[in-house]
Amino acid sequence: MIKPIEWRDNQVLMLDQRKLPWRETWLTCRTYKDVAQCIRVMVIRGAPAIGVAAAMGYALGARAIRTAGKYRFYEALGLIKAHLASQRPTAVNLFWALDRMERTAQALADLSVSEIKAGLVAEALAIHEEDIAINRAMGRHGAERVPDGATILTHCNAGALATGGYGTALGVVRAAVEAGKKVQVLADETRPFLQGARLTAWELHKDGIPVTIITDNMAGHFLKEGRIQLVVVGADRVAANGDAANKIGTYSVAVLARENQVPFYVAAPMSTVDPHTPTGAAIPIEVRPDREITHIRDRQITPDGVPVLHPAFDVTPNRYITGIVTEKGVAEAPYIQSLAKMMD
Amino acid sequence: MIKPIEWRDNQVLMLDQRKLPWRETWLTCRTYKDVAQCIRVMVIRGAPAIGVAAAMGYALGARAIRTAGKYRFYEALGLIKAHLASQRPTAVNLFWALDRMERTAQALADLSVSEIKAGLVAEALAIHEEDIAINRAMGRHGAERVPDGATILTHCNAGALATGGYGTALGVVRAAVEAGKKVQVLADETRPFLQGARLTAWELHKDGIPVTIITDNMAGHFLKEGRIQLVVVGADRVAANGDAANKIGTYSVAVLARENQVPFYVAAPMSTVDPHTPTGAAIPIEVRPDREITHIRDRQITPDGVPVLHPAFDVTPNRYITGIVTEKGVAEAPYIQSLAKMMD
Numbered sequence: 001m002i003k004p005i006e007w008r009d010n011q012v013l014m015l016d017q018r019k020l021p022w023r024e025t026w027l028t029c030r031t032y033k034d035v036a037q038c039i040r041v042m043v044i045r046g047a048p049a050i051g052v053a054a055a056m057g058y059a060l061g062a063r064a065i066r067t068a069g070k071y072r073f074y075e076a077l078g079l080i081k082a083h084l085a086s087q088r089p090t091a092v093n094l095f096w097a098l099d100r101m102e103r104t105a106q107a108l109a110d111l112s113v114s115e116i117k118a119g120l121v122a123e124a125l126a127i128h129e130e131d132i133a134i135n136r137a138m139g140r141h142g143a144e145r146v147p148d149g150a151t152i153l154t155h156c157n158a159g160a161l162a163t164g165g166y167g168t169a170l171g172v173v174r175a176a177v178e179a180g181k182k183v184q185v186l187a188d189e190t191r192p193f194l195q196g197a198r199l200t201a202w203e204l205h206k207d208g209i210p211v212t213i214i215t216d217n218m219a220g221h222f223l224k225e226g227r228i229q230l231v232v233v234g235a236d237r238v239a240a241n242g243d244a245a246n247k248i249g250t251y252s253v254a255v256l257a258r259e260n261q262v263p264f265y266v267a268a269p270m271s272t273v274d275p276h277t278p279t280g281a282a283i284p285i286e287v288r289p290d291r292e293i294t295h296i297r298d299r300q301i302t303p304d305g306v307p308v309l310h311p312a313f314d315v316t317p318n319r320y321i322t323g324i325v326t327e328k329g330v331a332e333a334p335y336i337q338s339l340a341k342m343m344d
Numbered sequence: 345m346i347k348p349i350e351w352r353d354n355q356v357l358m359l360d361q362r363k364l365p366w367r368e369t370w371l372t373c374r375t376y377k378d379v380a381q382c383i384r385v386m387v388i389r390g391a392p393a394i395g396v397a398a399a400m401g402y403a404l405g406a407r408a409i410r411t412a413g414k415y416r417f418y419e420a421l422g423l424i425k426a427h428l429a430s431q432r433p434t435a436v437n438l439f440w441a442l443d444r445m446e447r448t449a450q451a452l453a454d455l456s457v458s459e460i461k462a463g464l465v466a467e468a469l470a471i472h473e474e475d476i477a478i479n480r481a482m483g484r485h486g487a488e489r490v491p492d493g494a495t496i497l498t499h500c501n502a503g504a505l506a507t508g509g510y511g512t513a514l515g516v517v518r519a520a521v522e523a524g525k526k527v528q529v530l531a532d533e534t535r536p537f538l539q540g541a542r543l544t545a546w547e548l549h550k551d552g553i554p555v556t557i558i559t560d561n562m563a564g565h566f567l568k569e570g571r572i573q574l575v576v577v578g579a580d581r582v583a584a585n586g587d588a589a590n591k592i593g594t595y596s597v598a599v600l601a602r603e604n605q606v607p608f609y610v611a612a613p614m615s616t617v618d619p620h621t622p623t624g625a626a627i628p629i630e631v632r633p634d635r636e637i638t639h640i641r642d643r644q645i646t647p648d649g650v651p652v653l654h655p656a657f658d659v660t661p662n663r664y665i666t667g668i669v670t671e672k673g674v675a676e677a678p679y680i681q682s683l684a685k686m687m688d
Contacts, residue, residue, distance in 0.1 A: 021646070021647035021648075022644075155561075186653075188561070189535070189637075189645075189646075190561070191533070191535060191559040191560065191561060192559050194645055197645050197646045198645065198646070198647070201646055201647050201650040202647045202650075205647055205649060205650050211650060212650070212651045212652060212653055213637065213638075213646055213650055213651070213652045213653075214637075214652065214653050215535040215536055215560070215592070215593075215637060216535065216559070216560050216561040216593075217499075217532070217534070217535060217560040217561075217592055217593025217596055218592055218593070218653065218655065218658075219596065220593070220595050220596030220599060220658070221592060221593075221595055221596070221655060221658040222653075224595060224658075248559070248561055248562055248565060249559075249560075249561025249562070249564070249565075251564050251565055251568060252561055252563065252564030252565070252596060252600055255564060255599060255600055255603050256596055256599055256600075259599050259603075293533075293557065293558075293559060294557075296640045296641070296643070296645065297640070297641075297643045297645065299640070299641045299643060300366075301533075301538055301541050301542065301640065301641065302365070302533075302541045302542070302545055302557055303365035303542070303545050303546045303549055304365075305549060306545040306546075306549050306555060306556070306557055307556045307557070308556060308557045308558065309530075309556055309557075309558050309562065309566075311562065311565060314562075314564070314565040314568070
């Protein structure tokens with residue numbers, strides 16, 4: 001099974017997703033700051049994977065705290081959490097995982113510092129394992145909506161690489177395949193970071209699931225031509241009303257899907273649903289470095305002196321979403337109610 | 345004035361648009377086959393520029409025919425026309441320009457072969473000059489629709505580089521600037537060939553018109569955010585009913601513009617309107633080489649063994665088009681009537 005991250009010998013190993021599909025390089029994170037840096041520069045990306053990484057980073061940081069005093073220990077944990085939380089603003093799983101680690105640390109407060117440290121490592125590993133189990137459950141729910149023979153469009157990479165393993169949107173694809181359905185995937189290349197062309201194509205091809213790459217601007221054409229039966233994407237944050245932030249371009253795909261009467265699903269674990277974000281308007285949209293637009297594989301593609309814009313995410317209003325696939329089932333409109341019910 | 349093509353000393357010079365914005369290299373075409381090759385590999389591209397190039401290629405070919413016999417001369421012209429016409433299928437200006445050159449050759453049939461040759465060169469130069477004049481007229485009509493202070497979204501390059509000079513869609517922008525309006529352009533980078541990031545950005549920056557590059561998948565986001573007041577694109581072929589073929593991705597922009605109540609204009613000379621193509625369904629869509637998707641600046645971006653699709657154009661149904669800007673004015677729905685009237 002493809003996994004983007006592993007806890008091994010009290011270090012965190014990450015498959016360097018900046019280098020895929022050209023090289024399969026594993027980076028070793030020895031400190032929580034290494035993990036933070038890897039999150040920021042997108043060695044690892046994808047909301048659930050960021051959550052797993054943050055949890056492991058927190059555990060790594062906790063282990064390294066050199067103090068017997070508990071007040072100092074908890075103070076240091078606070079600093080570690082703040083540092084990890086400041087790396088990327090949009091994916092709520094980052095904050096969700098850190099909050100969960102913090103609650104665990106508090107719950108273990110009566111134990112010794114070394115026992116708390118061990119408990120935090122165990123919690124990070126549990127978050128990782130649960131994420132995979134959640135994705136499998138999500139996949140089973142989502143697969144019911146996939147017609148046999150379907151061509152499925154996806155945007156960005158919401159696959160094994162974006163999660164603890166198995167994937168959210170690609171988990172739905174994998175579950176459909178496991179259920180005996182014949183499906184194929186059209187992968188938007190997903191500029192600028194090319195998560196579709198590099199990562200989705202790589203992991204599906206590795207798993208023997210038929211995948212074809214298109215440029216982002218072709219999705220509308222193939223939807224219009226009737227070549228796509230279903231769209232499924234991941235999410236970085238789902239607001240309480242079902243508005244969903246995901247990789248830039250997702251909104252466009254959603255509009256084009258509805259215009260052509262093709263169902264559009266968001267697949268995301270409940271940890272991506274943020275009850276404290278009432279609507280999409282409240283989701284902070286990360287602005288990433290210009291260089292990710294102006295350069296591809298270190299070669300400049302734009303003229304000198306011409307500015308670029310780089311919002312890394314957009315928000316798809318709930319009215320374009322046919323259903324939100326979670327580990328608890330498929331939520332449908334009105335999401336404010338269906339998601340709240342699943343939250344309970 | 346930026347021009348992509350020149351007739352000089354009985355040779356055709358072309359600015360190599362594959363190399364922009366990194367190098368301004370002029371290629372010399374000595375034979376009609378050189379011109380044909382340059383059209384095919386996109387040294388020159390853009391429907392009106394392809395038309396100008398084809399006319400010059402035809403004249404170049406005519407000049408090189410070594411026969412005093414008129415039957416042989418006209419037979420050779422037929423072969424030249426067929427070869428030039430077979431290079432790219434979608435832009436109708438290619439066929440329009442070659443038909444016009446053929447009619448000219450027939451009209452001059454009573455003259456000597458050397459006089460016919462001279463007449464064909466003159467006709468090719470006339471097509472070039474007329475194209476620029478047409479673009480200026482189109483620009484004036486289109487500029488009336490541009491609000492002062494507007495941010496204008498464009499897709500691909502329908503600029504000076506895509507025409508004899510001045511541009512169609514970018515002609516509208518230039519005319520708005522000349523009319524004293526303060527405008528700025530958002531340029532879709534336009535994968536895979538990056539005509540927006542490379543060419544539109546280059547020529548507007550050179551002319552001092554503010555331009556910012558975005559990836560194709562950001563256009564919807566900025567339309568939704570209210571950051572764009574008008575969309576204007578070129579066309580490779582406009583059917584009699586107003587359906588318009590243009591660079592892949594145009595259809596998506598049109599749908600997203602309508603969804604957000606932003607006017608969407610197509611700017612194209614009457615030579616791009618094809619009365620023999622009843623609707624968009626009859627427009628042949630060129631499929632271009634995989635390598636243009638899988639590689640950027642000679643570096644591979646996709647995994648080995650994963651297929652890609654590469655339709656180079658899509659068709660925007662007339663219902664998404666606010667108006668078609670031509671040198672005769674702005675046609676509006678129903679286009680079957682407004683375009684026919686302009687044709688007369």
